[in-house]
Amino acid sequence: MVxxxxxxxxxxxxxCVSLHxxxxxxxxxxxxxxxxxxxxxxxxxxYAELDFPLCVQTMRGVLALSGLSDPDRLxxxxxxxxxxxxxxxxxxxxxxxxxxxxxxxxxVVREPTGSPKISRFVAELRAEQVPDAALDPRVALELQLxxxxxxxxxxxxxVDASRVSDDAAEITTVTxxxxxxxASGFAASETERQGGGRFEVTLSxxxxxxxxxxxxxxxxxxxxxxxAAEPLAPRVxxxxxxxxxxxxxxxxxxxxxxxxxxxxxxxVAVTLSRRERIAPGTLPPGRVQLP
Amino acid sequence: MxxxxxxxxxxxxxxxxxxxxxxxxxxxxxxxxxxxxxxAGQEVFREVYPxxxxxxxxxxxxxxxxxxxVRVIARSRQAGRVVAGAAGTADFAAPGESILRLDLxxxxxxxxxxxxxxLITNVPRGGRLHAVDADGDGQDELLAGSRxxxxxxxxxxxxxxxxxxxxxxxxxxxxxxxxxxxQNVIADLVTDRPTAxxxxxxxxxxxxxxxxGARLYTxxxxxxxxxxxxxxxxxxxxxxxxxxxxxxDDELIASGPxxxxxxxxxxxxxSREDAILPAAIRGEPHRLAIADVDGDGSLDVVALGxxxxxxxxxxxxxxLELRPTATVPGLTAVGRLIAGDVDGxxxxxxVVVQDVTARIxxxxxxxxxxxxLGDASASEVTxADVDGDGxxxxxxxxxNGDVVSW
Numbered sequence: 001m002v003x004x005x006x007x008x009x010x011x012x013x014x015x016c017v018s019l020h021x022x023x024x025x026x027x028x029x030x031x032x033x034x035x036x037x038x039x040x041x042x043x044x045x046x047y048a049e050l051d052f053p054l055c056v057q058t059m060r061g062v063l064a065l066s067g068l069s070d071p072d073r074l075x076x077x078x079x080x081x082x083x084x085x086x087x088x089x090x091x092x093x094x095x096x097x098x099x100x101x102x103x104x105x106x107x108v109v110r111e112p113t114g115s116p117k118i119s120r121f122v123a124e125l126r127a128e129q130v131p132d133a134a135l136d137p138r139v140a141l142e143l144q145l146x147x148x149x150x151x152x153x154x155x156x157x158x159v160d161a162s163r164v165s166d167d168a169a170e171i172t173t174v175t176x177x178x179x180x181x182x183a184s185g186f187a188a189s190e191t192e193r194q195g196g197g198r199f200e201v202t203l204s205x206x207x208x209x210x211x212x213x214x215x216x217x218x219x220x221x222x223x224x225x226x227x228a229a230e231p232l233a234p235r236v237x238x239x240x241x242x243x244x245x246x247x248x249x250x251x252x253x254x255x256x257x258x259x260x261x262x263x264x265x266x267x268v269a270v271t272l273s274r275r276e277r278i279a280p281g282t283l284p285p286g287r288v289q290l291p
Numbered sequence: 292m293x294x295x296x297x298x299x300x301x302x303x304x305x306x307x308x309x310x311x312x313x314x315x316x317x318x319x320x321x322x323x324x325x326x327x328x329x330x331a332g333q334e335v336f337r338e339v340y341p342x343x344x345x346x347x348x349x350x351x352x353x354x355x356x357x358x359x360x361v362r363v364i365a366r367s368r369q370a371g372r373v374v375a376g377a378a379g380t381a382d383f384a385a386p387g388e389s390i391l392r393l394d395l396x397x398x399x400x401x402x403x404x405x406x407x408x409x410l411i412t413n414v415p416r417g418g419r420l421h422a423v424d425a426d427g428d429g430q431d432e433l434l435a436g437s438r439x440x441x442x443x444x445x446x447x448x449x450x451x452x453x454x455x456x457x458x459x460x461x462x463x464x465x466x467x468x469x470x471x472x473x474q475n476v477i478a479d480l481v482t483d484r485p486t487a488x489x490x491x492x493x494x495x496x497x498x499x500x501x502x503x504g505a506r507l508y509t510x511x512x513x514x515x516x517x518x519x520x521x522x523x524x525x526x527x528x529x530x531x532x533x534x535x536x537x538x539x540d541d542e543l544i545a546s547g548p549x550x551x552x553x554x555x556x557x558x559x560x561x562s563r564e565d566a567i568l569p570a571a572i573r574g575e576p577h578r579l580a581i582a583d584v585d586g587d588g589s590l591d592v593v594a595l596g597x598x599x600x601x602x603x604x605x606x607x608x609x610x611l612e613l614r615p616t617a618t619v620p621g622l623t624a625v626g627r628l629i630a631g632d633v634d635g636x637x638x639x640x641x642v643v644v645q646d647v648t649a650r651i652x653x654x655x656x657x658x659x660x661x662x663x664l665g666d667a668s669a670s671e672v673t674x675a676d677v678d679g680d681g682x683x684x685x686x687x688x689x690x691n692g693d694v695v696s697w
Binding site (some may be wrong): 041044045049108110112114128139140162164165166228279280281282283284286287288289290291 | 312313315326328330331335336338340345347348349350351352353354356357361415416418419435452455456473476484485487547690691692
């Protein structure tokens with residue numbers, strides 16, 4: 001149970017943060033972000049400890065901070081709205097969640113208790129305000145990307161759609177959204193269905209940096225059913241500079257290549273015969289050729 | 292230069308093949324033996340064998356990618372639960388054949404409980420804490436609520452919120468990788484699509500082979516039975532499974548408001564046999580955990596009821612005896628009860644969470660000695676092999692979200 005003293009201290013701390021953030025004295029963006037994160041974590045902790053009034057107070061303080069990033073604003077709004085639902089302050093909760101949906105209309109609230117009341121509240125509000133939202137928790141999208149990419153080399157992005165029951169929504173199209181380094185927005189790329197719930201699209205990174213990526217699955221009515229990552233919490237793919245592999249068109253390269261091929265064939269023949277002479281183990285398959 | 296290149300190629304083709312000969316020695320327990328190998332940062336081999344073989348071998352041949360070393364993990368499983376294991380790494384350093392011997396054992400001795408906990412990461416509190424070897428590499432990942440993460444650096448692997456809260460972790464499809472069982476889903480995180488199931492809210496789940504095949508058993512307000520079936524209608528709030536008599540079939544013990552009941556595994560499936568349990572505790576509800584407390588190789592049961600921790604020692608023949616000298620009173624408001632070797636002596640210890648504080652009772656074989664965890668703040672606890680050395684460490688999820696291990 002949080003005592004009145006702790007609430008007092010938290011309130012004062014937030015007031016100091018607000019005043020400092022709006023003052024004219026120099027403050028680095030990094031320190032503002034850190035203060036916002038600390039305050040959000042205080043609010044999340046209050047929520048976890050069932051101190052919903054303190055959570056409301058704390059998150060309102062966070063939202064008053066200048067320079068608050070959109071991801072932080074989203075998190076503050078979803079906890080604020082959830083706490084207000086618990087406290088049965090429906091109008092205020094509607095306002096908080098409406099502001100949250102304005103940032104990301106398809107965001108799934110990450111409220112940790114999984115409260116059906118809060119889920120229902122958000123779902124009803126979303127149905128009023130986002131006509132093409134039909135999010136189904138029984139549907140999952142999984143985005144598969146390589147660990148990194150190179151400029152000039154194509155990258156295949158895969159999205160796997162799965163349903164936990166036959167009456168769950170079916171995804172018929174998947175769109176990949178990609179934001180290039182230095183770009184302000186996401187560009188959409190339609191994927192191709194490969195069968196078995198898999199969708200693919202080929203990306204061609206042009207610049208070194210980080211690509212921000214998320215995927216959106218829609219049903220045959222064009223409604224958004226599920227996402228993998230989000231615009232405010234995207235997956236990141238690092239793009240590195242193209243590797244330098246100079247080609248030397250000297251006459252002796254052809255000879256060396258030919259020699260290598262011949263030599264490799266001879267080596268393979270030698271290796272095969274030698275492998276056959278290595279006694280296998282007693283468990284199938286006996287011998288395992290590693291890659 | 293061309294001649295030199297030819298020389299190198301021919302020399303490499305003629306050099307002795309490098310290989311690792313892996314010799315497996317198994318205690319022959321469980322119903323399957325899983326063998327997996329890793330090299331160059333990826334899984335390079337996986338196979339499941341019958342568990343009745345007590346010895347076997349495999350030869351791994353050096354490849355183009357896997358040229359330095361290969362790590363081999365072998366585990367015996369009973370109905371998807373790990374009952375014995377071993378792991379080792381062999382180098383391809385020397386020309387010719389290296390030998391790696393793996394003796395599968397029920398327990399790997401550890402280093403003991405650390406004096407202070409190590410911070411792994413911070414996850415906002417909500418839900419249960421589980422150890423999950425989702426990729427089957429012998430090292431556990433951690434599932435805190437809906438977040439699956441690597442214990443080495445706390446990096447998030449996946450957010451599992453779509454699945455709901457995990458009820459139990461077990462290899463349900465016998466592919467040697469742990470799956471997550473929730474109220475509505477069995478999820479294999481590596482290969483399969485989720486399997487839809489329907490469990491009642493608050494259900495308890497175990498996977499067992501009570502003689503008629505491995506399957507999930509559930510207990511709830513509606514009673515106890517295999518998934519989709521019923522054996523007994525009395526409400527159940529705690530459920531454990533294990534081969535108490537060493538015949539290869541699991542016994543099942545279920546507890547609810549009406550008391551505790553037991554079923555012995557037989558060729559025809561579970562058969563009611565309350566005589567497995569001491570009469571003194573049958574009429575009371577208890578929380579349950581199953582583990583080898585006295586290190587004799589047979590499973591014992593730890594029961595928490597009437598605010599007392601009780602030890603039911605296996606006589607060696609599948610019948611349990613209450614040991615009054617090992618009773619610990621005063622355990623009110625216990626939120627979590629787990630049993631397993633924490634101090635590395637291969638005697639299963641008990642950890643309870645009481646009023647957001649973890650308390651550890653170290654087994655001496657016949658009784659308990661309460662241990663000191665230092666800062667023992669905890670809302671959830673589990674045992675997980677976070678460093679891949681084969682021994683489990685105690686992991687706690689504190690009220691402030693910190694996930695720590697000892």
